[in-house]
Amino acid sequence: MNQNLQVRNKALPILPKVQCRRLPVKLEARDIKRDPKTGVLRITGYAVKWDSVNHYGEKFIRGAFAEVCAAFAAGTKKVHAYYNHGWRMWFLDSFMAMRIGKYLRLEEDDQGLLVELEFTPNMQWSQTIAAMVEHGTVDGFSIAFYPPSPMDMEDKGTHVEIKRADLYEISVVDEPADDAARVISEDSINGLESSSDAVELLRSLGLHGEYADKLISRLNEFSKPQETPAPEPKKDPFAFLDSSGV
Incomplete structure (x- = not known):
């Protein structure tokens, strides 16, 4: 046995710095296809619509x-598939952080960003999500994209138009509107080893950018030990005798 082998066990994963936006999608029967032989389920829908402004005031x-x-299309870019952006939920359940399938098609048309997702066969978590989609229990897509540069955005007053964006993943979702409405486990808190780990945890809960940094900085101020002022030297009760020349 090689005694020099070392296993890296980092408490927190490196989470991508991306923003998540949800679009409700009503999948019709024609958008859901299950192979009668293999049982593999595929769904087609729009992850983004050009004519919609999301609740963040953004329009793609x-x-x-x-x-x-x-x-x-060239095979040089992967867009992952999760359920409810499960990569952010690693501290609750390892199953939630697993990918549920792969995208077969990703293209723009007159209506929006059209995607086709194939759920992973013979995988319990994927088939659970597939069953919910087929039943209509789950009816949304949500994109996770890297923050665009200022050059790729234009403020229209009533909303911001995004002209170019890079995708990390597209999730099938039924998540709440408030991404910060999450339950934090005790293990996730105990696993924090540094302030940078804490920042990553806050970002995974929806608190992004400088706000997470400012909160950690403020908490660090509270945690600093308070300096105890040095005690004043005791006064000599007979000092007046020295000054009187007695």
């Missing part, structure tokens, strides 16, 4: 994902 313009789609 056709062409925003052109580069992503081209790279995906």
Whole structure:
């Protein structure tokens, strides 16, 4: 046995710095296909609609994902598939952090970003989500994209138009509107080894960017030990005798 082998066991994964946006999708019967022989389920729907403004005041313009789609078609870009952005829920359940399938198609058309997802066969977690989609229990898509550069956005006053964005993953979702409404396990808190780990945890709960950094900085101030002032030297009760020359 090689005694020099070392296993890296980091308490927290490196989470991507991405933003998540949900779009309710009503999947019709024609959008859901199950292979009668293999039982594999495929669904087709729009992860983004060009004519919609999300609750963050953002509107994606056709062409925003052109580069992503081209790279995906060329096989040089992967867009992962999760349930409820499960990669952020690693501290609750390992199953939730597993990918549920793979995207077969990713393309822009006149309506929006069209995607086709195939659920992983013979995988319990994937088949559970597939069953909920087929039943209509779950009816949404949500994209996780890297923050666009200022050059790729334009403020229209009533909303912001995003002209180019890079995708990390697209989830099948039924999650609440408030991404920060999460339950934090005791293990996730005990696993924090540094302030940077704490920042990653806060970001995974929806608190992004400088707000997470500021909160950690403020908490660090509270945790600093308070300095105890040095005691004043005791006064000599007979000091007046020295000054009187007695």
